[in-house]
Amino acid sequence: xxxxxxxxxxxxxxxxxxxxxxxxxxxxxxxxxxxxxxxxxxxxxxxxxxxxxxxxxxxxxxxxxxxxxxxxxxxxxxxxxxxxxxxxxxxxxxxxxxxxxxxxxxxxxxxxxxxxxxxxxxxxxxxxxxxxxxxxxxxxxxxxxxxxxxxxxxxxxxxxxxxxxxxxxxxxxxxxxxxxxxxxxxxxxxxxxxxxxxxxxxxxxxxxxxxxxxxxxxxxxxxxxxxxxxxxxxxxxxxxxxxxxxxxxxxxxxxxxxxxxxxxxxxxxxxxxxxxxxxxxxxxxxxxxxxxxxxxxxxxxxxxxxxxxxxxxxxxxxxxxxxxxxxxxxxxxxxxxxxxxxxxxxxxxxxxxxxxxxxxxxxxxxxxxxxxxxxxxxxxxxxxxxxxxxxxxxxxxxxxxxxxxxxxxxxxxxxxxxxxxxxxxxxxxxxxxxxxxxxxxxxxxxxxxxxxxxxxxxxxxxxxxxxxxxxxxxxxxxxxxxxxxxxxxxxxxxxxxxxxxxxxxxxxxxxxxxxxxxxxxxxxxxxxxxxxxxxxxxxxxxxxxxxxxxxxxxxxxxxxxxxx
Amino acid sequence: xxxxxxxxxxxxxxxxxxxxxxxxxxxxxxxxxxxxxxxxxxxxxxxxxxxxxxxxxxxxxxxxxxxxxxxxxxxxxxxxxxxxxxxxxxxxxxxxxxxxxxxxxxxxxxxxxxxxxxxxxxxxxxxxxxxxxxxxxxxxxxxxxxxxxxxxxxxxxxxxxxxxxxxxxxxxxxxxxxxxxxxxxxxxxxxxxxxxxxxxxxxxxxxxxxxxxxxxxxxxxxxxxxxxxxxxxxxxxxxxxxxxxxxxxxxxxxxx
Numbered sequence: 001x002x003x004x005x006x007x008x009x010x011x012x013x014x015x016x017x018x019x020x021x022x023x024x025x026x027x028x029x030x031x032x033x034x035x036x037x038x039x040x041x042x043x044x045x046x047x048x049x050x051x052x053x054x055x056x057x058x059x060x061x062x063x064x065x066x067x068x069x070x071x072x073x074x075x076x077x078x079x080x081x082x083x084x085x086x087x088x089x090x091x092x093x094x095x096x097x098x099x100x101x102x103x104x105x106x107x108x109x110x111x112x113x114x115x116x117x118x119x120x121x122x123x124x125x126x127x128x129x130x131x132x133x134x135x136x137x138x139x140x141x142x143x144x145x146x147x148x149x150x151x152x153x154x155x156x157x158x159x160x161x162x163x164x165x166x167x168x169x170x171x172x173x174x175x176x177x178x179x180x181x182x183x184x185x186x187x188x189x190x191x192x193x194x195x196x197x198x199x200x201x202x203x204x205x206x207x208x209x210x211x212x213x214x215x216x217x218x219x220x221x222x223x224x225x226x227x228x229x230x231x232x233x234x235x236x237x238x239x240x241x242x243x244x245x246x247x248x249x250x251x252x253x254x255x256x257x258x259x260x261x262x263x264x265x266x267x268x269x270x271x272x273x274x275x276x277x278x279x280x281x282x283x284x285x286x287x288x289x290x291x292x293x294x295x296x297x298x299x300x301x302x303x304x305x306x307x308x309x310x311x312x313x314x315x316x317x318x319x320x321x322x323x324x325x326x327x328x329x330x331x332x333x334x335x336x337x338x339x340x341x342x343x344x345x346x347x348x349x350x351x352x353x354x355x356x357x358x359x360x361x362x363x364x365x366x367x368x369x370x371x372x373x374x375x376x377x378x379x380x381x382x383x384x385x386x387x388x389x390x391x392x393x394x395x396x397x398x399x400x401x402x403x404x405x406x407x408x409x410x411x412x413x414x415x416x417x418x419x420x421x422x423x424x425x426x427x428x429x430x431x432x433x434x435x436x437x438x439x440x441x442x443x444x445x446x447x448x449x450x451x452x453x454x455x456x457x458x459x460x461x462x463x464x465x466x467x468x469x470x471x472x473x474x475x476x477x478x479x480x481x482x483x484x485x486x487x488x489x490x491x492x493x494x495x496x497x498x499x500x501x502x503x504x505x506x507x508x509x510x511x512x513x514x515x516x517x518x519x520x521x522x523x524x525x526x527x528x529x530x531x532x533x534x535x536x537x538x539x540x541x542x543x544x545x546x547x548x549x550x551x552x553x554x555x556x557x558x559x560x561x562x563x564x
Numbered sequence: 565x566x567x568x569x570x571x572x573x574x575x576x577x578x579x580x581x582x583x584x585x586x587x588x589x590x591x592x593x594x595x596x597x598x599x600x601x602x603x604x605x606x607x608x609x610x611x612x613x614x615x616x617x618x619x620x621x622x623x624x625x626x627x628x629x630x631x632x633x634x635x636x637x638x639x640x641x642x643x644x645x646x647x648x649x650x651x652x653x654x655x656x657x658x659x660x661x662x663x664x665x666x667x668x669x670x671x672x673x674x675x676x677x678x679x680x681x682x683x684x685x686x687x688x689x690x691x692x693x694x695x696x697x698x699x700x701x702x703x704x705x706x707x708x709x710x711x712x713x714x715x716x717x718x719x720x721x722x723x724x725x726x727x728x729x730x731x732x733x734x735x736x737x738x739x740x741x742x743x744x745x746x747x748x749x750x751x752x753x754x755x756x757x758x759x760x761x762x763x764x765x766x767x768x769x770x771x772x773x774x775x776x777x778x779x780x781x782x783x784x785x786x787x788x789x790x791x792x793x794x795x796x797x798x799x800x801x802x803x804x805x806x807x808x809x810x811x812x813x814x815x816x817x818x819x820x
Contacts, residue, residue, distance in 0.1 A: 065759040072756075140756045146733055147716040153673065153758055239734020245717060246732060279609065285622035285631055310719065312732045315657040319650040326642045333638050336598070337631045338622065343605040345618035350610070358606060365598050369591035376645060378652035379584050382569075382726045385719060385754040449568045451723030453754045456762035464750055465570050465723055540617040547616065 102190025267400020388448025432485025
């Protein structure tokens with residue numbers, strides 16, 4: 001019937017330009033996964049060049065000079081802005097928040113759709129910069145002027161223009177997303193759900209969104225000024241015209257360091273959801289975790305100049321920024337210790353989501369403790385801009401961005417796609433990833449301590465500092481292994497959509513509201529909006545037959561909270 | 565034994581190395597402790613039949629103490645590290661020992677220009693020794709440098725001295741070092757500065773004082789009076805910062 005045909009056409013259209021938070025989440029998910037492979041391939045190109053300096057990388061020639069700098073720049077840019085953010089915030093934030101607070105969709109579904117399509121546009125702009133004359137931006141993901149401000153210095157005009165435009169668009173996209181996350185979690189909670197009944201991952205998404213909202217303005221302004229310097233003849237960063245290059249560094253890191261916590265917090269949130277389910281215990285210290293998140297968020301705004309200890313800032317600023325930076329270890333330690341205490345007297349089942357959650361904690365500890373060395377202003381004089389820093393921030397970011405993401409995918413895949421993923425492939429994926437992350441980045445600590453600087457395409461010239469040829473080869477094997485270890489994930493991810501065991505609504509016997517909805521949830525999520533009676537972590541409660549007690553299940557004979 | 569850091573060659577290098585090892589020791593203990601506890605908990609509380617999980621929420625005062633007591637210990641360690649770090653920083657960056665030699669350094673795409681005072685011991689006199697990618701200093705002498713950049717950011721990086729300082733166009737940044745070992749060391753650039761950033765490097769030569777004085781005298785001596793000066797001597801003595809080998813066509817862009 002023509003009527004049906006019309007409905008189908010409208011259906012296709014509305015599936016692409018959908019306002020459903022779950023569809024938008026999957027759009028972020030698939031875009032992020034695709035960009036992760038781009039970022040990974042760029043990393044592999046760098047590693048091949050570094051372990052075999054002076055020799056061509058197959059198919060690309062010798063990756064040196066501007067070509068190498070562009071590879072470095074795009075790897076960092078893609079991984080931070082086009083992988084970490086869409087996966088952790090775009091995919092999980094969108095998918096989980098409405099389901100977990102028990103509502104039918106985001107507070108502003110159209111704004112949500114606009115957010116994704118702005119992000120999509122930014123992706124197109126970024127990827128198209130690979131095709132313009134001169135290639136993509138070679139000025140580093142930090143884009144410090146004057147190198148980035150004056151095209152003659154970088155030898156690149158269009159790549160940098162497009163880079164700035166793409167990053168600004170990306171930030172705008174997540175600004176719209178963040179407003180939605182905060183409003184939804186605060187205003188659209190199910191009847192009876194108090195703030196202290198919010199799952200920690202929702203808390204963390206709110207915290208991350210608030211941090212992002214407060215920090216992103218200066219960078220957008222900084223990017224616009226940079227674009228004006230490049231195109232309109234202004235001199236915000238040009239000392240010859242009365243400007244100052246350090247201004248950009250302040251604007252960049254005022255955003256850039258809080259951004260680390262924008263990525264870390266949702267990663268920790270995912271772990272906080274998985275630990276209780278697979279140890280059948282309440283999360284330990286819910287309120288301590290929430291408060292330490294608040295403190296971490298506040299502190300994250302007053303640490304930015306630790307990126308600039310040797311940049312020429314007033315040396316009297318070093319000690320206070322060193323202090324705040326190192327102090328942030330306290331609230332982060334509170335959260336990690338609470339996670340560890342959650343395992344105490346638990347009944348731990350090592351399913352793949354749990355393996356990645358535990359792996360996240362084990363690996364993140366390395367990133368955490370090495371951060372203290374960077375945070376010390378005096379020690380940083382030596383380590384700044386060496387491979388030590390490269391190793392440190394990969395150890396700090398890979399756990400939340402990849403380990404937590406993988407943990408979350410294995411955990412919520414049944415909800416997203418209605419079927420279970422394969423455990424054997426999942427374990428294989430975990431073992432490979434865990435092993436090769438360390439094979440890649442442990443050698444970089446050694447190189448960094450020997451003084452090897454970052455962003456240099458031929459490390460063989462520094463052999464007087466100690467021969468690092470073996471370490472370079474080891475790190476390259478590590479990256480290749482890491483990329484190859486993602487094959488089981490891909491097979492599992494796409495194969496399980498058709499062949500996975502049908503999941504049912506609540507395959508993990510978990511408490512939070514998303515497990516009440518069918519798998520996958522229909523448009524509108526719930527047949528009937530649930531009422532909430534308790535916090536999300538009521539596992540192994542004394543005096544019950546079941547070791548879980550969902551948030552929406554009314555206690556015997558109790559009135560619903562909305563009535564009371 | 566494998567040396568984790570390159571051999572130190574300046575007075576404050578030992579302070580930095582000491583600080584790095586102090587921090588490594590402190591965080592190393594915490595790291596090993598935390599990983600050990602994590603692994604213990606994972607193994608000890610793996611799922612076994614007949615061992616259901618306990619209901620522990622961590623809200624009781626004693627349970628909160630499990631978390632907060634170690635965190636207070638961490639806070640104490642943080643403050644020790646901050647104190648030690650501020651002390652070293654203050655010595656390196658906020659005090660200036662009386663200099664015996666002043667050198668002017670300029671970073672540019674893609675070379676380091678070093679202006680040494682000539683035999684008269686003063687800068688901005690005709691006998692200044694201007695060298696590209698080559699700096700000479702006497703051993704055990706405090707050297708004060710004035711660091712500038714004429715184009716992008718650069719970062720003066722001499723690993724053996726534990727010296728790193730960005731060069732910022734529009735600013736002159738002062739610093740100092742005192743080399744304690746004769747020899748020659750790489751002078752690298754640690755801040756991305758364009759296409760040949762990775763190839764921007766020079767050499768620091770630390771000499772005995774008399775050797776250094778001899779080098780300055782030889783470099784500063786006027787070219788042989790005979791009209792046909794040897795090209796090598798001329799270029800060594802009069803290489804001016806205004807005529808670098810590889811300045812890109814950027815002056816127009818700046819002027820605009």
